[in-house]
Structures are given as C-alpha cells and as structure tokens.
Amino acid sequence: MEYDGPVKTDWLKPFRRPERHEAAAAIVRRRSSNPADIRAVALDGLDLSGVRDALDLGCGFGLWAEELSRRLPEGAHLLGVDALEANRAPFLERAGRGRARAEFLCVQVDERPYRPDESFDLVMAAYSLYFFVEALPDIARVLRPGGLFVAVTHSAGSFASLLSLAGLEPARSPLAGLLERFSAENGAALLAPHFREVERVPYPNRLVFPPGTEEELVAYTGFKLPILTNGEPAPGFAERLRAAAGARHAGGEEVTVEKDDAVFRCRGPRSDPRRGKRSSPRRGPRKP
Numbered sequence: 651m652e653y654d655g656p657v658k659t660d661w662l663k664p665f666r667r668p669e670r671h672e673a674a675a676a677i678v679r680r681r682s683s684n685p686a687d688i689r690a691v692a693l694d695g696l697d698l699s700g701v702r703d704a705l706d707l708g709c710g711f712g713l714w715a716e717e718l719s720r721r722l723p724e725g726a727h728l729l730g731v732d733a734l735e736a737n738r739a740p741f742l743e744r745a746g747r748g749r750a751r752a753e754f755l756c757v758q759v760d761e762r763p764y765r766p767d768e769s770f771d772l773v774m775a776a777y778s779l780y781f782f783v784e785a786l787p788d789i790a791r792v793l794r795p796g797g798l799f800v801a802v803t804h805s806a807g808s809f810a811s812l813l814s815l816a817g818l819e820p821a822r823s824p825l826a827g828l829l830e831r832f833s834a835e836n837g838a839a840l841l842a843p844h845f846r847e848v849e850r851v852p853y854p855n856r857l858v859f860p861p862g863t864e865e866e867l868v869a870y871t872g873f874k875l876p877i878l879t880n881g882e883p884a885p886g887f888a889e890r891l892r893a894a895a896g897a898r899h900a901g902g903e904e905v906t907v908e909k910d911d912a913v914f915r916c917r918g919p920r921s922d923p924r925r926g927k928r929s930s931p932r933r934g935p936r937k938p
Contacts, residue, residue: 664873664874664875664876668711668734671711672713672740674869674873675713677857677866677870678857681858681863682855683858684855688802689717690717692851698722700771703769703770704750704771705772705773706718706775707774707775708782709737712740713744715730715741715744715745715752723749725749728752729754730754732754732756733756742754759782760785767791768791768797770792773799774799776800776801777804779801780828780829780833783840790845799917800914801914802912803911803912803914805908806829806833806835806836808829809825809878809907815895818878828877834852834910844916845918847918849917850912850914851913852911854910855909856908856909857906857909859904859905861900865892868891868895875887
C-alpha cells in the first residue's frame with residue numbers, strides 16, 4: 651500500500667462517529683498493560699482549585715472533559731473545542747457529570763477560535779496537539795500568567811507492530827508523519843519556546859491482546875486505520891488481520907501493540923519575542 655503523506659489524510663475520519671471513538675477508547679482501557687488511568691496521571695497532583703476557565707482543545711466525545719470537570723471547582727467554565735458537530739452532545743453529557751459549566755464550540759482549532767489574551771487558567775490538548783501544533787503561540791496567548799497547559803501524546807514508535815501485523819510498513823504510515831509534528835520524544839523541545847517550565851511525565855504502556863480477543867483487535871484497528879494508513883483498507887483486510895492474530899495466538903503468543911505515551915505539563919506562558927507581547931490570532935479566520 652502506498653502512502654502519500656499526512657497532508658492528504660483525512661485525520662478527522664475516525665472521529666466522525668463518536669460511538670466508534672468511545673468503543674475504541676474502551677478497548678484501550680481494557681487492554682492497556684499500564685493499570686493507571688492516563689487521565690489521572692495527567693491531572694493528579696495539580697492544584698485546580700483556582701481554575702475559573704478551562705479550555706479543552708480537540709475535545710472529542712468528552713472522555714477527558716468528564717475527568718477534568720470532576721476536579722474543577724464548582725461553577726468553573728469548561729469550553730470544549732472540536733471540529734466535529736457530532737461530538738457536541740456526548741461532550742456536553744460527559745462534561746456535565748462533573749462540577750463545571752460546560753460549553754461546546756464546533757470549529758477548527760487552527761482557526762484560533764479563542765477568547766482574548768489571558769482568558770484561561772487551564773488549557774488541555776489530549777491526543778490532539780499533533781493536529782494543530784501551529785496553534786502553540788495562541789495557546790500561550792490565551793493562558794493567564796499563572797496558567798497551565800497540559801498536552802498528552804504518543805511515542806514516535808507507537809503502533810509499529812500493529813502496522814507490521816497488518817502487512818504495512820510503519821515508516822511509511824501517515825501516523826509517522828503526524829507524530830513528527832508532536833510526540834513524546836520531541837514534545838519538550840517544541841513546547842519550550844512557548845513556556846518557561848515544561849514537565850514531562852512518561853506513561854509506559856502497551857496494548858495486550860491475548861487469545862480470544864481477535865475481534866477487539868480488528869475493531870480497534872478498523873477505527874485507527876485512516877490515521878495508520880491513507881484511506882480505506884483493501885478488500886479482505888479485516889480477514890487477513892484476524893487470521894494473522896489467530897496464527898500468533900495459536901503459537902502461544904499474545905499480540906502486543908506499542909502505545910507508550912507522555913504527558914507534558916507546561917507553566918509560564920511566554921510572550922512572542924517578535925512583538926514583545928503574547929502572540930495574536932490571525933486576522934480573517936476561515937469560516938467553520
């Protein structure tokens with residue numbers, strides 16, 4: 651299979667059906683070798699008692715907003731920004747389980763849909779910043795001086811064995827290009843120009859599929875496929891993957907998938923040195 655690179659990939663395709671995204675997230679939780687909830691790893695130890703306004707970029711169906719809203723003070727405002735209108739209802743439902751007042755804005759993140767300078771005490775981008783890493787100056791701009799930015803991302807080697815099992819070349823996957831934009835390995839260097847303090851918290855993990863879980867592996871791969879490859883699978887892809895996993899299982903092996911992640915907790919948003927102040931949004935944003 652040939653890949654033309656990330657520019658031609660419809661990154662949003664896997665997320666257009668929130669129920670499939672939620673099912674894939676449930677598989678990750680069941681099959682992770684790391685027993686710690688990545689959301690707790692990212693948020694534990696943070697003093698959120700003074701947060702009045704929080705921003706969740708690329709919020710999806712609200713998995714992270716649900717946990718965050720439970721930790722925010724009563725009545726805090728939580729704004730979820732996502733490019734897909736289908737995520738509005740599930741985001742508001744999940745975020746509403748906590749104590750925050752939830753709001754959803756459907757717009758492309760790179761359209762700079764944010765509030766004026768220094769509008770938020772907390773900004774989060776969980777498994778999303780690699781889609782819009784160019785927005786980092788604006789993320790720093792909208793944070794208040796004592797504000798916090800939390801970003802979560804994959805390791806550059808993630809999913810390599812899954813691609814190989816499916817008969818694909820990991821180095822030629824669009825995912826490789828996506829993670830070149832922001833990963834566990836290069837994240838600190840990319841964040842440092844925009845924040846005075848960057849804390850990296852590793853989350854070592856892999857997904858483990860023992861015998862009898864072939865259907866979960868096929869379902870998870872089917873969800874990730876538009877990001878792992880460039881387009882739809884060839885006819886018979888699921889059958890071949892199922893057979894490959896079954897052969898591995900028949901030999902007494904588990905199927906393991908690399909999924910080492912990292913959390914970056916950033917403080918002290920920097921001013922734009924070219925302007926002597928926080929960077930401003932581009933004029934004339936595109937319509938959503």
